[in-house]
Amino acid sequence: MVPKLLVADDERDIVSFIKEGFLDEGYSVLTAYDGHQAIEMAKQQPDLILLDVMMPGPDGYEVCQAIRDIVSCPIVFLSARHAETDRIHGLAVGGDDYLVKPFSLRELKARVHAHLRREARVRSLPDKSLLQFGSLSISIQDREVTIKNQPVSMTPKEFDIVRLLAMHPGQVFSKEQIYDKIWGIEAHGDISTVAEHIKNIRAKLSSHDPEAQWISTVWGVGYKWER
Structure with a gap:
């Protein structure tokens, strides 16, 4: 099956950069540019969500809390905030990972691949x-x-x-x-x-x-x- 990725970030250049990188690997990529769109797109049950923290409308933390009852996939926060308290808060509200901007596409792909491999292994366990x-x-x-x-x-x-x-x-x-x-x-x-x-x-x-x-x-x- 083709992995489905949701990229939610108000910086359109970043969304385009990420989308092109994963389309090249055969992913299906959904996009959102504010918190309300992210909540709506999450209803399509992506396999993994890349979620910016600072977005218009509900911020990334609020989006994560809002969608955790409807999605069980990994959620990776993307943020320019690098303080330990920010990372801890992201995990506390239901995130699975936290990647600080700026980041390389290579590192992002490595993390996405690792999370999806882990999910596949869990599903395959007896x-x-x-x-x-x-x-x-x-x-x-x-x-x-x-x-x-x-x-x-x-x-x-x-x-x-x-x-x-x-x-x-x-x-x-x-x-x-x-x-x-x-x-x-x-x-x-x-x-x-x-x-x-x-x-x-x-x-x-x-x-x-x-x-x-x-x-x-x-x-x-x-x-x-x-x-």
Whole structure:
């Protein structure tokens, strides 16, 4: 199948630059030039979204939050903002990656390819039906987490982390191991994103069951799923 890419940026030169680069590789490319267009185009279910942070209308962060209930594909933020707080916020609202402008087309393609390869590997994994841990259930096939029969909203990467840890209860994974397995060794991001994703996962799980603890920190080592 031809990968479908959505490029949302108010700088038309950047959109054209990216679009031409990926059309040359056989991609189908959707485009949007403001936040409202980006939300509308996301309904076409692209395989990956490149999302500018500073756009007219809803900004990239607001767009990401608005579409996370309708798309499960990777979202890569594009931004001139390079502060750590900006990257962390992008991940907190549901982004999977954050690329600082200016960037080379070669690096952008490498990241897009890495995310799509990762998504393909996840989809090809054999199903192990349902994982049950007390009030928490994980449907591997449907990529759903429920607590007390109530769905827990998760981004694709958050679910992948939960699935990885829950399929190996009691096993400790370092941040580096989690990053390599979820983002892939080809990725060029920051492993600090793992801690931010774990923080978000814990907050979501706790909001449904404050008394339970499923992910433990093994200080100086990493994280593990409680049996």
